[in-house]
Amino acid sequence: MKETKKFYVTTSIAYVNAPPHIGYAMELLQADVLARYHRLLGEEVFFLTGTDEHGKKIAEAAAKAGMETQTYVDSVSAQFGVLCRKLEIKYDNFIRTTSKEHRAYVQHVWKHMEERGDIYKAMYEGRYCIGCEAFLREAEMDNGVCHIHKKETQAVHEENYFFRFSKYAAQIEQAIREDTIRILPEFRKKEILNYFSDEGIKDFSVSRPKESVGWGIPVPGDESQIIYVWIDALMNYLSGIDLEESKMTNIWPADVHVIGKDIMRFHTMMLPAFLKSLDYKFPRSIAIHGFILAEGQKMSKSLGNVIDPIAVIAEHGVEPVRYYLLREIPSDGDGDFSFARFKERYTADLQNGLGNLISRVSVLGVGNSEAVKDITVSGIKVREQDIYKEYVSAIDAFQLHRALEHVWVLVEQSNKIVEETRLWELAAHDIQKANEVFAKLALTFASIAYMLAPFLPETAEKIAVAIGTDIAALSGDSDIPVRFQKPATSLFPKLL
Numbered sequence: 001m002k003e004t005k006k007f008y009v010t011t012s013i014a015y016v017n018a019p020p021h022i023g024y025a026m027e028l029l030q031a032d033v034l035a036r037y038h039r040l041l042g043e044e045v046f047f048l049t050g051t052d053e054h055g056k057k058i059a060e061a062a063a064k065a066g067m068e069t070q071t072y073v074d075s076v077s078a079q080f081g082v083l084c085r086k087l088e089i090k091y092d093n094f095i096r097t098t099s100k101e102h103r104a105y106v107q108h109v110w111k112h113m114e115e116r117g118d119i120y121k122a123m124y125e126g127r128y129c130i131g132c133e134a135f136l137r138e139a140e141m142d143n144g145v146c147h148i149h150k151k152e153t154q155a156v157h158e159e160n161y162f163f164r165f166s167k168y169a170a171q172i173e174q175a176i177r178e179d180t181i182r183i184l185p186e187f188r189k190k191e192i193l194n195y196f197s198d199e200g201i202k203d204f205s206v207s208r209p210k211e212s213v214g215w216g217i218p219v220p221g222d223e224s225q226i227i228y229v230w231i232d233a234l235m236n237y238l239s240g241i242d243l244e245e246s247k248m249t250n251i252w253p254a255d256v257h258v259i260g261k262d263i264m265r266f267h268t269m270m271l272p273a274f275l276k277s278l279d280y281k282f283p284r285s286i287a288i289h290g291f292i293l294a295e296g297q298k299m300s301k302s303l304g305n306v307i308d309p310i311a312v313i314a315e316h317g318v319e320p321v322r323y324y325l326l327r328e329i330p331s332d333g334d335g336d337f338s339f340a341r342f343k344e345r346y347t348a349d350l351q352n353g354l355g356n357l358i359s360r361v362s363v364l365g366v367g368n369s370e371a372v373k374d375i376t377v378s379g380i381k382v383r384e385q386d387i388y389k390e391y392v393s394a395i396d397a398f399q400l401h402r403a404l405e406h407v408w409v410l411v412e413q414s415n416k417i418v419e420e421t422r423l424w425e426l427a428a429h430d431i432q433k434a435n436e437v438f439a440k441l442a443l444t445f446a447s448i449a450y451m452l453a454p455f456l457p458e459t460a461e462k463i464a465v466a467i468g469t470d471i472a473a474l475s476g477d478s479d480i481p482v483r484f485q486k487p488a489t490s491l492f493p494k495l496l
């Protein structure tokens, strides 16, 4: 019997010091596409997302909002839950780091690391950025000002617990070099290997005094110290799957952690080290996306140009938003959210490209039941095509935008076939010839539907239904007779 493959994918957990923005929506979508794609292949998929709810920045945001910290994190975390529903994110668990289970788990792993001799107490002197929730290295500051946050860091002199990173650095570096931990996109690998310089491989602090953090998980056996945000946050990938280790071994290691480029240092250095200390395998890959600008500018509260993904979905519908974020923004680089570009993409690709194709052919097909009576499609036929193989390599390389480009090659080819054969005339005068064209188009529709399913699940299902099948059937191997039973005429109505 064939063993079912498993696929474990995560997003980073969203920091709840502010409501969701469009960049996090993109990250959720990228992970959702990977999860849906692997589900279609019949794999056992676990998709974890959630919210990161501890740290000084959050306590400060709550105070500013005039709320109790827990009430505040409950309300912001709920907004991320709403975003997931609006985006049609099909996750398996939503982890919250303030949950009782997660807090207990973090204390449990802390004790393990400590027993192993990987955690020790020492005096810390350095510069801390609240924005990063991290101690910065010289290379990350200009005269004490954080490169990312453009804010003065704080001079810190205090007693902290340290993690013995130096013990694991060499084997992590080797794992990255040899792709045991595969870094996607490839060009980030070099950047990450540069972290493993002399300064980079020093032990780092994993706790802070209670009075300077306040809101967090206490160090077991030392209430005066709070477990520093990254050990807490990163352990969600373990606490979120199952708390019983016996079950967890089936699902670990994670196959892909989808994260933003701002937190890649923590995921490629700290996370693997914590895992080694706990005798867990390294994650198989880390997929790193870039940032989204708004109309060419960095989004910021002060500029008032932060794009609220929930508002955009309310106005334009979920699938056009999924399409834009997955096609226009390269998965592995930076991109721009522009409403003019959004409308261009919508009109050219969705309305005139895909929508028009499905509409014309399905209308002709329904009017000519004779024309399609001996045609079948199947998932096997779809998956043996070269274009499907190219689509698969794009997904495996975390180039989801390229995978969609392949789908649109099919859309354009099909529209061309309809034009060049003047299918609407053939269907009226030459059923036999029309039948040949319908046969070709039916297989292409099956391919478009199947390949589109992880990206635009509703549209994909409608296309499959238009040729008398559904996505579940297409993911199997059997021959399916084509029946144009209902015209799909308004997949993407004209924008007002």
Ligand SMILES: [Zn+2]
Residues within 6 Å of the ligand: 129, 130, 131, 132, 133, 146, 147, 148, 149, 150
């Ligand atoms: Zn910073």
